[in-house]
Amino acid sequence: MTEPSGPPRVAVTVDVNGVSVSRQVEPRSLLADFLREDLGLTGTKVSCELQVCGVCTVLVDGRPVSACTFLTADADGAAVTTVEGLSDGRTLHPLQESFVDNFALQCGFCTPGFLMMAKALLDGDEPPDRAAIVEHLEGNICRCTGYQPIVEAVEQVAERQRGGAHG
Amino acid sequence: MTLPPFALVRPTTLDDALRELSEDAVPYCGGTELLLAMRAGLHRPDALVDLKRVPELAGVRVDDGGLVIGATERHADLAAHPVIRERLPVFARMERHIGNARVRNQGSIGGNLCFAEPKSDVATVLMALEASVTLAGPAGRRVVAVEEFVAGPYYAEREPDELLVDVRIPLRDGLRGAYLKFQTMERPTAGVAVLADEAAGWYRLAVGAVGEVPLAWSFGSLGEIDADDIAARVDPTPDLSGSEEYKRHVTAVYVRRALAKLERVSP
Numbered sequence: 001m002t003e004p005s006g007p008p009r010v011a012v013t014v015d016v017n018g019v020s021v022s023r024q025v026e027p028r029s030l031l032a033d034f035l036r037e038d039l040g041l042t043g044t045k046v047s048c049e050l051q052v053c054g055v056c057t058v059l060v061d062g063r064p065v066s067a068c069t070f071l072t073a074d075a076d077g078a079a080v081t082t083v084e085g086l087s088d089g090r091t092l093h094p095l096q097e098s099f100v101d102n103f104a105l106q107c108g109f110c111t112p113g114f115l116m117m118a119k120a121l122l123d124g125d126e127p128p129d130r131a132a133i134v135e136h137l138e139g140n141i142c143r144c145t146g147y148q149p150i151v152e153a154v155e156q157v158a159e160r161q162r163g164g165a166h167g
Numbered sequence: 168m169t170l171p172p173f174a175l176v177r178p179t180t181l182d183d184a185l186r187e188l189s190e191d192a193v194p195y196c197g198g199t200e201l202l203l204a205m206r207a208g209l210h211r212p213d214a215l216v217d218l219k220r221v222p223e224l225a226g227v228r229v230d231d232g233g234l235v236i237g238a239t240e241r242h243a244d245l246a247a248h249p250v251i252r253e254r255l256p257v258f259a260r261m262e263r264h265i266g267n268a269r270v271r272n273q274g275s276i277g278g279n280l281c282f283a284e285p286k287s288d289v290a291t292v293l294m295a296l297e298a299s300v301t302l303a304g305p306a307g308r309r310v311v312a313v314e315e316f317v318a319g320p321y322y323a324e325r326e327p328d329e330l331l332v333d334v335r336i337p338l339r340d341g342l343r344g345a346y347l348k349f350q351t352m353e354r355p356t357a358g359v360a361v362l363a364d365e366a367a368g369w370y371r372l373a374v375g376a377v378g379e380v381p382l383a384w385s386f387g388s389l390g391e392i393d394a395d396d397i398a399a400r401v402d403p404t405p406d407l408s409g410s411e412e413y414k415r416h417v418t419a420v421y422v423r424r425a426l427a428k429l430e431r432v433s434p
Contacts, residue, residue, distance in 0.1 A: 007172055008174060010175060026172065027172075027173055027174060027175035027215070028169065028170040028171070028172055028173060030169075030170065033169070049168060049203075049206060050203060051199060051203070051266075051267070051269055051270055051273075052267075052353045054267070054269065057269060063243070063272040064268050064269050064272055065269050065272055065273050066269045066270075066273070069198055069199065069202045069203060069206075069273070070198070070273065071175070071198065071202075073175055074198075074217075074219070117268065117269075120268070121268075136268055138267065139266070139267020139268055139269060139270070139353075140267075
């Protein structure tokens with residue numbers, strides 16, 4: 001860890017999907033690069049790098065952020081959830097099941113971002129209605145599906161939440 | 168794409184933050200504008216002065232008949248804030264619809280104003296509300312109206328050694344307000360705010376996004392507001408969201424719609 005001539009580093013301790021990770025990072029390290037390159041969590045994708053497309057969405061302390069434009073240093077002490085954190089490796093998360101059931105993906109590149117955005121919404125106090133889902137997801141771009149199956153997938157999970165049924 | 172290298176400074180008091188600022192050490196909060204500008208090569212500061220640990224720059228309170236919003240408050244928190252939702256619902260609703268949910272969770276109100284993005288919903292509504300900002304610098308504090316602070320496209324009246332401390336919005340009992348925008352891309356084509364305080368005979372209209380800066384006007388009654396006259400008064404910038412002629416047309420349509428919406432808003 002001794003790097004006398006390297007660039008200055010910032011110590012960060014981040015809870016990533018329930019695992020505490022401590023690293024020294026450059027101040028300019030972006031959370032998307034930290035996750036993908038330092039930790040090998042390549043489920044989070046990167047595309048527009050302008051906070052417009054939403055594919056790099058992860059949750060920082062439950063809030064959706066664009067990991068492409070979020071300094072790793074700002075995640076120090078926070079809990080970060082990525083798409084890898086949705087499932088335990090055996091059972092899919094209800095949102096993932098619903099995306100499969102509703103054919104809510106084709107190429108799949110935008111899917112991690114949509115899943116994390118949807119999770120942030122469904123983790124709120126009230127299960128959202130269709131209008132709230134459409135509004136919340138309007139900052140995510142999908143080039144394959146035409147959005148309807150995605151909205152329906154999220155709506156189904158919200159309906160199950162509202163009904164209190166297990167799912 | 169990687170950002171250019173920089174040092175990260177994290178002061179915990181306003182005085183320390185002010186001491187760190189210079190031409191090459193710039194204020195940093197949510198990064199929704201600054202990091203994009205740095206990645207695009209438009210900006211290459213030596214240091215970012217992170218303001219998120221400075222308590223004097225945070226918080227929302229009612230003070231002296233006005234709402235005081237700390238510069239580092241994020242849009243999502245302002246949209247959900249109970250005092251703002253009760254006292255200034257038009258402002259809370261605008262905050263709930265700016266950018267997208269990620270931008271609202273990262274971006275701050277102070278950063279939005281300091282970047283003076285020409286299509287900022289925040290600046291348009293604040294100008295209509297006759298809001299002002301408090302700036303702190305080595306020589307002390309000064310208060311500047313948002314209409315003067317947002318001086319040009321991507322240009323705010325802030326000296327490099329100054330910080331925007333808070334935004335101050337006068338509160339009016341019985342205020343009614345509506346903000347409507349037309350948006351097909353990530354930023355609006357036109358945004359229109361209309362406000363009415365009948366008891367005080369105070370009426371305001373602001374139009375943003377069409378030109379280099381939002382513009383606001385006062386009226387003696389709602390009847391004085393002529394949508395075609397407003398469309399003639401704005402100074403549209405032709406861009407990907409429309410030509411000058413198109414933006415004037417959209418402005419007139421949205422002034423009419425905002426007035427119609429205001430009629431349905433109860434005090």
